[in-house]
Amino acid sequence: MKIARTRDELESAVSSLRADGNAGRTIGLVPTMGALHDGHLSLVRASREQCPATIVSIFVNPTQFAVGEDLSSYPRPIGRDLEMLEAAGVDLVFLPDEATMYPPGCSTMVDPPAVARALEGAVRPAHFRGVATVVLKLLLLTGADAAIFGQKDYQQSLVVRHMVRDLNVPVQIVVSPIVRDDDGLALSSRNRYLDADQREIALSLNRALRGAASAIELGETDGDAVMAGMMQALLESGVDQVNYAVVADPETLELIEKVHPPVVLLVAARVGTTRLIDNLVIQARSASE
Numbered sequence: 001m002k003i004a005r006t007r008d009e010l011e012s013a014v015s016s017l018r019a020d021g022n023a024g025r026t027i028g029l030v031p032t033m034g035a036l037h038d039g040h041l042s043l044v045r046a047s048r049e050q051c052p053a054t055i056v057s058i059f060v061n062p063t064q065f066a067v068g069e070d071l072s073s074y075p076r077p078i079g080r081d082l083e084m085l086e087a088a089g090v091d092l093v094f095l096p097d098e099a100t101m102y103p104p105g106c107s108t109m110v111d112p113p114a115v116a117r118a119l120e121g122a123v124r125p126a127h128f129r130g131v132a133t134v135v136l137k138l139l140l141l142t143g144a145d146a147a148i149f150g151q152k153d154y155q156q157s158l159v160v161r162h163m164v165r166d167l168n169v170p171v172q173i174v175v176s177p178i179v180r181d182d183d184g185l186a187l188s189s190r191n192r193y194l195d196a197d198q199r200e201i202a203l204s205l206n207r208a209l210r211g212a213a214s215a216i217e218l219g220e221t222d223g224d225a226v227m228a229g230m231m232q233a234l235l236e237s238g239v240d241q242v243n244y245a246v247v248a249d250p251e252t253l254e255l256i257e258k259v260h261p262p263v264v265l266l267v268a269a270r271v272g273t274t275r276l277i278d279n280l281v282i283q284a285r286s287a288s289e
């Protein structure tokens with residue numbers, strides 16, 4: 001497994017991945033902020049199934065954090081991350097520093113698509129501007145043919161899909177399912193901030209989603225009632241703040257009044273000082289149902 005830290009190192013490593021013997025090799029990119037877990041590794045597996053060569057980037061992107069968020073304390077267990085990526089069969093790891101990604105004088109940022117405005121965008125106003133910018137830069141720097149994102153960050157995957165569509169970026173965006181712990185908690189680098197009691201409370205995010213899904217399955221069509229049910233489940237379990245608990249259109253994220261799947265349920269809540277997000281897509285019922 002090669003490691004590239006600078007643009008020059010990346011360029012030469014990418015050209016050897018595409019070199020003569022490997023002509024036409026498609027390259028899959030998995031962008032991450034490190035502190036890797038099996039959710040990230042599932043994206044690596046998805047890339048390796050589809051692409052003969054896989055690049056993973058690890059960069060804790062400062063432009064997507066607001067002042068007061070956890071940029072400086074974000075976990076950076078780089079040695080362990082590299083071991084995991086080597087064992088997972090990754091070809092190349094891109095490990096840029098801040099000056100490589102944002103050289104002095106760099107002042108252009110991507111104005112993200114409309115789908116960035118609600119939900120996470122409302123709670124974290126500059127977040128998707130930073131995400132869209134860093135993702136576009138990583139796509140251009142690596143020249144990847146495909147990029148794999150997790151459904152865990154549902155709105156982020158939509159922002160990226162809409163951005164590459166709107167800006168004609170020649171890359172295929174793949175969205176890979178959420179990986180959960182045995183107890184149902186969606187894996188996240190931030191779960192390590194939770195103590196045992198908080199982790200118990202955090203399970204309510206998935207529970208609220210599953211409760212809403214069963215209500216819809218049993219015939220509930222009132223969007224407000226579904227949202228109120230999720231909100232109540234979260235508050236009763238003791239989360240410190242609910243940012244949102246919504247049923248939305250899976251493509252536009254507009255809130256839904258009358259629920260007819262496909263829909264997406266999205267929740268975000270704070271447990272102690274840790275913000276957690278989760279979601280569940282309810283597919284369209286088949287014609288025979």
Ligand code: AMP
Nearest residue numbers: 032033034039149150152153178179187
């Ligand atoms: P992050 O390192 O948090 O920026 O995440 C990097 C990528 O991993 C993003 O595309 C996330 O959506 C994805 N990811 C994070 N957690 C999970 C999970 N539990 N299951 C699937 N993908 C995930």
